Amino acid sequence: MAQTSTIQNDTKAAEEYAARVFETIKQRNPGETEFHQAVEEFLNSVIPALAKEPKYEANGILEQLTEPERLISFRVPWVDDSGAVNVNRGYRVQFNSAIGPYKGGLRFHPSVTGSIVKFLGFEQIFKNSLTGLPIGGGKGGSDFDPKGKSDAEVMRFCQSFMTELQKHIGPDTDVPAGDIGVGGREIGYLFGQYKRLRGAYDAGTLTGKGLSYGGSLARTEATGYGLVYFTVEMLEAAGETIRGKKIVVSGSGNVAIYAIEKAHELGAKVIVCSDSAGFVYDKEGIKVETVKQLKEVERKRISEYVIIHPSAEYYAGGDVWSVPCDIALPCATQNEINADQARALVKNGVIAVAEGANMPSTLEAVDIYHENKVLFGPAKAANAGGVAVSALEMAQNSTRMSWTFQTVDEHLQNIMKDIHKNSSNAASEYGASGNLVIGSNIAGFLKVADTMIAQGII
Incomplete structure (x- = not known):
């Protein structure tokens, strides 16, 4: 009976800790409904882990995890085919680098806001952790809409966007990729401008590249x-x-x-x-x-x-x-x-x-x-397969090697099997057998949180 009471007390303390953090998030980030939604799901899921290990509260892990290490917002001016000047807004959130360089896509879509980018970057922390690969969480994009634009307009926008973004990225710092509205065409223009400005062929700075300049087979798929x-x-x-x-x-x-x-x-x-x-x-x-x-x-x-x-x-x-x-x-x-x-x-x-x-x-x-x-x-x-193969593209760029489609696809299959197994095991261990929401959040969280504790308050 005493043991049951202790478990209940620990759970209640964990729930109160998570609730305090969530209230702070809502007050500090008013109106960011998508970010609130992502954080709420995560906090509710990891309560069993918080209850089992008080060290996470003692080290302020949730407070640190839910605040980006860096949030960058910038102006993106560009000229359309009629000669008119247009101005969009660009973003990059570098959310957590505990287990590796920031990694996450760029989204070009009219719906992109600071809230959208933050929710995507926050989710990316744990998705990337689940892959088992050394990559942290980041995301970015713009409210620019490539639909209906000519190739020349898309190129001019991408060049303007990268002119600012290049100050904040690199193969060992932050490695963007594609997302909604950012495919092979956009990655090509972005990489070309990065190479021009930096005067270096840092192939590992962007993933989702064309096969002729450092891309990976099976990344598209x-x-x-x-x-x-x-x-x-x-x-x-x-x-x-x-x-x-x-x-x-x-x-x-x-x-x-x-x-x-x-x-x-x-x-x-x-x-x-x-x-x-x-x-x-x-x-x-x-x-x-x-x-x-x-x-x-x-x-x-x-x-x-x-x-x-x-x-x-x-x-x-x-x-x-x-x-x-x-x-x-x-x-x-x-x-x-x-x-x-x-x-x-x-x-x-x-x-x-x-x-x-x-x-x-x-x-x-x-x-x-x-x-x-x-x-x-x-x-x-x-959906972690995309970022997993992006990390495999980074590995190929680092060794200046290209793997076969079959090799990459086999790695992908094994990674997805491991993600399912680890999420299922975590769900079972923490009393939520079959619930992959709880399992994936806890499995992703533990690796990042333990690494943050090992690295100190930074």
């Missing part, structure tokens, strides 16, 4: 492939298989495309993909080569799919999560699945949800998955 590999691990742990399952994928960008490709290779059938204007339903299975042509080459809307494949159906402004499926892979953007949509998925028989985008499910949606025994792979675990 990594996030989508890794998402499916993680989904397979979740299903197998529950005695299920991906073969024969119907899958709904949101988005039609890099993550979505290669999740569709790998799911089809493993015997599943993806029947839906989307963009911001609507979604395509193809009962015979989405033709991934068509999506690649439309999105990666022609940069067109997904509605064009039905012109090429008339048997498919297009729903303008439709809700992809209303389509019955066995597995849902949200690969578009944050908070794209709310509570009502989560209930619709459950009602239609979904057995698994794995996040390809960053924080695509609201906290209420996640609660509904758990209440209804839906297998759930949170983003920081399920």
